[in-house]
Amino acid sequence: MRAIFGLVLIVGIVLAGGAVIMAKNYITAHQVELQRERQARAAERLEREAAVPLTDVYVAERSLKYGDVLTQDDVRKVRWPEDAIPDGAFTDIAKLFPPEESDDRVVLRAMEKDEAVLSLKVTAPGEDAGLTSQLARGMRAFAIRVDVASGVSGFLRPGDQVDVYWTGSVNESIEGARGDVTRLIETNVPLIAVDQIAGSDLDGAIIARTVTVAASPEQVAALAQAQSTGILSLALVGPRDDTVAEPVEVNQRSLLGRSAIEPPTPQVKKKVCTIRTRRGAEVVDIPIPCTN
Structure with missing residues (x-):
């Protein structure tokens, strides 16, 4: 009985040792293959770097x-x-x-x-x-009053570009115009702040009271004059839009497709000549041909 137990123990030890050796060989082979793959990847990376200069x-x-x-x-x-x-x-x-x-x-x-x-x-x-770090040389910061309508429903962000439209009354002595006019006065004006927020990290729409734009001194003068004499409206320009807007001006007549109304031509009344005569107690006017 002891001999059988010893034999079984020896066989178990031999099988366990064989399993350990097989596992060790498998792990070694796997490590060798992994190292070989790493070396191949490194060589491939070096080849790519040699083909495309990197820095x-x-x-x-x-x-x-x-x-x-x-x-x-x-x-x-x-x-x-x-x-x-x-x-x-x-x-x-x-x-x-x-x-x-x-x-x-x-x-x-x-x-x-x-x-x-x-x-x-x-x-x-x-x-x-601050804003001064976002102003290029020769540019100035100018604030424009906006509301939910003129401010594109609150979807303006610092970094956007807008077209500026002016709506106001034009005197008759200016260009022969008269009445309310809407005119495009500035194009592709960059926004650098919305209210007191100068970064572009805004969540959702913000109904701003003012937006700040970067403009040249000449543009600042034009915007200040336009803001004091009428209403400014902003139109958002697409990020990839490189077109140049043409001069635009719309008044009530052009909006409705009507030309200028000419004054009516006065009608000349036909001259009628009469003579007055009495018929009893009645006085009657009788028409006659005019000699003059």
């Missing part, structure tokens, strides 16, 4: 909103094709975060994860993220 570009590590302080934890380095690097992208961490600068950069425009960090989307180190 380092810093992208957002997380979603960033207007006003967020940009730190080194918010960006990461990725390989980017050299011939497809966006303008203003940062390829050097020392340029994005200068070591001699202790002040932070602030996000000006929303960025999604893995989006390239561009110079126009962040401020310079220590620069304020």
Whole structure:
């Protein structure tokens, strides 16, 4: 009995040892195959990099909103094709975060994860993220009063472009016009703020009381004059619309398809000559041919 038990024990040990050896060989083979696949992928990646020159570009590590302080934890380095690097992208961490600068950069425009960090989307180190940072050289900020109708039902966002229409009364001495007129006075004017919100991170529609636009001094003068003499209405321009709007002017007559009403021609009354005669107690006028 003991011999049988010993034999069974020996057979079990042999089978267990064989199973361990088989499992070890399988794991070893799997690791070798995995290492071979990794080496093949690395070689393929090196071949692609050799075929397409790549360089380092810093992208957002997380979603960033207007006003967020940009730190080194918010960006990461990725390989980017050299011939497809966006303008203003940062390829050097020392340029994005200068070591001699202790002040932070602030996000000006929303960025999604893995989006390239561009110079126009962040401020310079220590620069304020207010409206002045969004004004190009020679441009001025000007506020326009709006309501639910003139403000495109509250769907305006900073960064949009609008056409500005003026509606008001025109004196008869100006261009021979008279009455109320609606005229397109400015096209493709960029919005930089809606009420006191300068970022584009708005949820839903906002019924604003004012919108702020970036305009040249000449445009500011025209908009100020138009706002003080009439009503301004905004029309939202599509993001990919590169057309140039033609001059537009509509008055009541052109709206209804009517031409100018000419004054009626006076009618000349036919001259009638008569003579007056008495017939008893009655006086009668009798028509006769006119000699003159």
